[in-house]
Amino acid sequence: MIQSLNLSKLISFVSKQISNLFPDCETKESHLDFFIKKAIKRVEYCFSKINIKYFNDGKNIYFNHLNSDQYASFLYYLSNTIWEESKDEKLASKVYYLNKALHAVDIFYEVELPDIFLLTHPVGTVLGRGKYSNYFVAYQRVTVGSNMKSEYPTIGKGVAMYGGSALIGNCVVSNNCLISIGTIVMDTNIPPEMVVFGKYPDIKWKKTKKSVIERYFFN
Numbered sequence: 001m002i003q004s005l006n007l008s009k010l011i012s013f014v015s016k017q018i019s020n021l022f023p024d025c026e027t028k029e030s031h032l033d034f035f036i037k038k039a040i041k042r043v044e045y046c047f048s049k050i051n052i053k054y055f056n057d058g059k060n061i062y063f064n065h066l067n068s069d070q071y072a073s074f075l076y077y078l079s080n081t082i083w084e085e086s087k088d089e090k091l092a093s094k095v096y097y098l099n100k101a102l103h104a105v106d107i108f109y110e111v112e113l114p115d116i117f118l119l120t121h122p123v124g125t126v127l128g129r130g131k132y133s134n135y136f137v138a139y140q141r142v143t144v145g146s147n148m149k150s151e152y153p154t155i156g157k158g159v160a161m162y163g164g165s166a167l168i169g170n171c172v173v174s175n176n177c178l179i180s181i182g183t184i185v186m187d188t189n190i191p192p193e194m195v196v197f198g199k200y201p202d203i204k205w206k207k208t209k210k211s212v213i214e215r216y217f218f219n
Contacts, residue, residue, distance in 0.1 A: 001044045001061040011036050013065065014078070018094050021101060027094065035085060039078040042115070046073065049116045049135075051218050058218075068103055069119050075099035079109035118216055130167065133157040133175075135213045143168070147187060156192070158212040168200075176212055177205075 005013055014036060015029045043063055047055045047070070055062060055070065065071050079095035082088055092109040100106055106126040107113065113127065116134040124141040130153040137160035144161075146152050147169030155167065156175040165179040166186075174192035179185065186200035194205040213219050 001040075001047070001063055003040075003062075004064040004066060007037065007040065010040075010065065014095075017098055017102075021098055022094050027091065031091060035078060035082045035091075038085065039074060039081045042077045042081065043070075043074050046077075046116050049217050049219075050118055051216060052118075056218070069121060072099060072103040072105050072119050072122060073117070075102070076105075076107045076109075076113065079107075080111070080113070083109040116217065128152060130155055133159070135159075135217050135219075137161065137212060137216055139163045139165075142166070145169075151187075153185075160212045160216070176208075178208060178210065178212065 011029050011032050015027060015032055018027045044061060047061050047063065050056050054067060063070055075095055075098060079092045079099065082095060083092040096109045104123045111127055111129055112132065114132045114134045114136055117136040120137065120139050122138055122140055122142065125138050126143050126145065127138060128145040130144045132155050135158040136155060139162050141164045142161045143166040144153055145168050151170040153167040153171040153173060155173050158176040159173050161179045162181045164182040166184045167173060168186040170187045171185055172189040174190055176193050177190050178195045180195060180197040183197050184199040185196060185203055188200065188203050190196055190205060193207055195208040196203065196205045198204045
């Protein structure tokens with residue numbers, strides 16, 4: 001993978017960002033070294049599957065810390081890696097908070113995003129504790145959240161959520177579904193191969209010939 005910053009510079013860069021946001025002098029580069037190396041491996045695998053030239057031109061995989069979509073994905077992976085590997089709640093919280101501050105994206109470090117996903121200018125996006133499958137796409141102001149019973153959506157393989165759309169509560173969204181701009185789905189199951197539109201309780205869908213995986217990913 002071709003990186004805009006080599007590993008040592010990336011570790012220093014992230015450490016300085018955290019220290020600037022949280023000047024408690026507790027976060028050292030040595031604290032991040034192991035976790036960033038793990039997170040970068042996850043980034044490389046994810047980006048190897050994304051069919052967008054800034055991520056992967058078919059010959060090379062790219063990670064640019066100044067591409068905010070890419071960096072937001074990296075910071076999610078980093079916060080999640082810290083939590084999964086060490087249960088260091090304080091450090092994981094700092095990286096999660098850094099992602100919110102930089103990108104206005106809220107993906108808690110305990111949320112289990114899939115190995116392969118794509119964030120596309122995800123300003124205002126909140127991804128909660130749903131069950132996600134590979135080839136998930138989220139645009140701006142997307143919400144995945146719970147209902148009043150603390151039930152979360154289950155999202156199938158190859159689901160794209162477009163700007164302002166939301167999946168709330170006890171939903172099962174099947175494979176290869178496109179959730180249209182502004183659509184709000186709540187406590188509703190969606191069959192496979194559908195484009196979904198409307199707002200709960202007036203939700204409608206129709207068959208689509210489009211493939212989310214073919215549009216955004218190498219499969």
